[in-house]
Amino acid sequence: MPELPEVEVVRAGLEAHVVGRTITSAEVLHPRPLRRHLAGPDDFAASVTGRTVLSARRRGKYLWLPLDSGDAILGHLGMSGQMLVQPASAPPERHLRVRFGLSGGPDGAHGPDSAGLELRFVDQRMFGGLALSSGGAELPPEIAHIARDPMDAEFDDDEFVMRVRRRSSGVKRLLLDQTLVSGVGNIYADEALWLAQLHGDRPGNKLRRADVVALLAGVRTVMAAALAQGGTSFDALYVNVNGQSGYFDRSLEVYGREGEACSRCGSPVVRVSFMNRSSYFCPRCQPRPRRRSS
């Protein structure tokens, strides 16, 4: 369930606790999360061992750790992935998939556990995964097609508006298209559409420019609120995002609220099936398009 704000919390945690350390060992406990590393788990482990982590970066929902070899560890949390920094002595998590031994670090010799820390990739459902991106320190070629996110200073608003207005797909589908804008998932898409008072089935090429601008503002509002809350949920050694940021439940206007009153007009929130998932919206504030594009 992690969307951009949750992934950003993980990135910040990695920056604080992993950057500057050297990987002394790597152990892959389940092959599935390494499926994108075609050379296999053993090659992955051998390639990262002995390398130092230079930084922690993110594009959309992808994370990568540039290494001093010029390569990078590329990761995606999928639905249920977590990155944990734990003492090596901590008992293995139930869904522990990959563990990295760490040494050194920003604390130098002062960190009490700096020689006994591990970075752990834990993922119950294994939609996520890790891979070594060859030469991918600056931007892994595997994710070159992923757009910037709307909180990125270099995100191009005008280009986004133009591209959306050239597409005939429903605007919710476009919001979830990571090549147009990254970091938006099913939950925040519904929330942003509610804020902009747009139905997700409205074709992009039938929207006014002002509609798309309002939608982009809605995305930023939702993400900023989630970032503000998620940013407080980690501080110590423990980097953990489990789909819970504190933002969930408390602040969602429509997602997961079928039958509850819309806070703006009082109409009951409606749930419909969408791409084998769910969409939630207010039928009065977000009226369906009059004619479906066909």
Added chain:
DNA sequence: CAGTCGCCCTGCTGGC
């Protein structure tokens, strides 16, 4: 090329 659909995974929940 744009658009759409189905699959990958595990665990929890609800209905019978």
Added chain:
DNA sequence: TGCCAGCAGGGCGACT
């Protein structure tokens, strides 16, 4: 009580 269908869903391969 036990079993199974349904649901959660990001991203990508395959198809039209």
